[in-house]
Amino acid sequence: MDLLNNLYTGFSIALTFNNILYCLFGVFFGQIIGVLPGIGAPTAIALLLPLTFKANPTSALIMFAGIYYGVAYGGTITSVLINVPGESSTVMTCLDGYQMALKGRAGPALSVAAIGSWIAGTASVVLLMAFAPALAKFALRFGPSEYFALAAMAFGLLTVFGGEHPVKIIISTLIGLMIATIGLDVVSGLPRFTFGVPQLLGGFDFIVVICGIFGVAEIFNSLEEPEEGELIKSKLRLRDVFLTWEDWVASRWAIVRGGIIGFFTGMIPAGGITTASFLAYLAEKRVSKHPERFGHGAIEGVAAPESANNAASISGFAPLLALGIPGSPTTAVMLAGFMMWGIRPGPLLFQQKPDMVWGLISSMYIGNLILLFINIFMIPAFVMILRLPYTILMGFIVVFASVGAFSVNNNLFDVWMMLGFGVLGYIMKKLDYPIVPLVLAMVLGRLAEDSLRRALTISGGSLSIFFTRPISALFLGAAILAYLTPVIRWALKGLRRPKADTA
């Protein structure tokens, strides 16, 4: 009954004219961002965030959520038609989507991606409605030790999911935490690492960092290594887009499996939509009776990762809304938005701002429906956007990044800092230091430090508080296991090698 009441509350918010417009703009803009290589959802949201300072937070959130899952839809178009993923979450789609396009089946590839995304996305919203309040209720038991352990677990999981260089992931995380310590210490009131610069007393604003590290850095990287591919001239008339019965039979279980994998991967802090699509593809290949078809145009190879990434983009809101812990860079930017509007996401959000939570969740039904329509009937229009040169786009990125950084405190110091973070992001990417851990550590840094200090104050300095409380011990155990994963992998590789050598 509660679920129906919540649904009613949500739809009464989401179906207002204003919020439908925000949702429409969000999904449309997200779809465009997904199509354009070199600019992702975190960048797009970070660049728009300062402009929503005076907007209704619920409407702005509806728009940002629309951008997030809209990007997951839009990235498919470039993956299928030019073999260049518009987003990292659509990398796996290139493998079979592009092969389908080469065989003249671009229409069904795009269609199964849209239908799979819609089914998985809508089912994911239903599950989110059931899981998120339960998670929030559970999180009401959390104290400082649990919050610290949860943040530690999120950082630890980054070493599992974040890339192939675990030490560099840890360095990136530590740098993010270090940046978060700059400014006035909230407990003692003493300035830390400000070196007499008054603008640093408040610390680095997250928007300034994001505009630089995602927006400007991406310009440098794209200029250096442009993502180029040849657009396949495939028939994309309406009748070429619809699936045949054979296509549907081949892909229906892939959509279900992909959706389930995506939903649960998205719920894990640091899991993310890219990991979800990767896992779904691997799982689908493993259960297939004809795994040799994968990589040569198997429609299941498009359906599974596309369903997974959309399901994960929806379920990623569960840890953000219920725990106040972002699971991906995009939700981290949204957390910055919550802070900008003076709202603290977490277990109490469901009680204090039910209209916001349920309005946002209900809008996802509407957004997914709009996206399904767009992706079946308007594909040719988005294909035209593929022809937009990046050299035109980059000027607008600098404009939005500069104005965004300036508008935080109305000073040019932030604009220079934004450029500094842009250079940092560019160099980090060149040296294979992942940026996502830095961003997540920066946004969670204050929470982690405050929780750590409060927990140790309660325990009189004893670390036992983290291990005697069951939830905290569980999270810390997972964190330790995650940090040890690279060592375990290395040891297992060492054990297997002699066998391979003797063979």
Added chain:
Amino acid sequence: MLIADLIGGIVVLLLGVALIFFSRQLSYMSEYGPGPGFLPLWLGIGLVGCALFVILKNLKEHAKADPFFKPRTKLAVKMLVTIIITFLLFPVLGFPIGLALFTGFAMRIMGKHSLILCGISAVLTAVGIHFIFGQLLYIPLPEGMIGW
């Protein structure tokens, strides 16, 4: 890349050492619990440990990898210099004009677009910034000599 990676490791090492040094100037423990220097000290120690790992790994390995400077790196550097000059000119030109000139110039230099397209984009940028950000969203952008 290996030398660049090695230098990257050394920079992280120096950052870690600096963090340890400056965090030692803050109190490690306060009357009620950990002080402001507690976490930074451990972060510094962590950075030093990880940096040493990266440095030793690079010294041990002799494999070839991608070069740090690529054929198109100069384009990225050109863009950086253009942005720096634009930012330096903000107090004189203001935001709308400064960013408009940047847009036109960057499109011409990086994308080799026609002068007409660059000019139109520059004008649209200036007008867009002035009206959307300045008038519609009330962001008090720095004004230049012409009052925009």
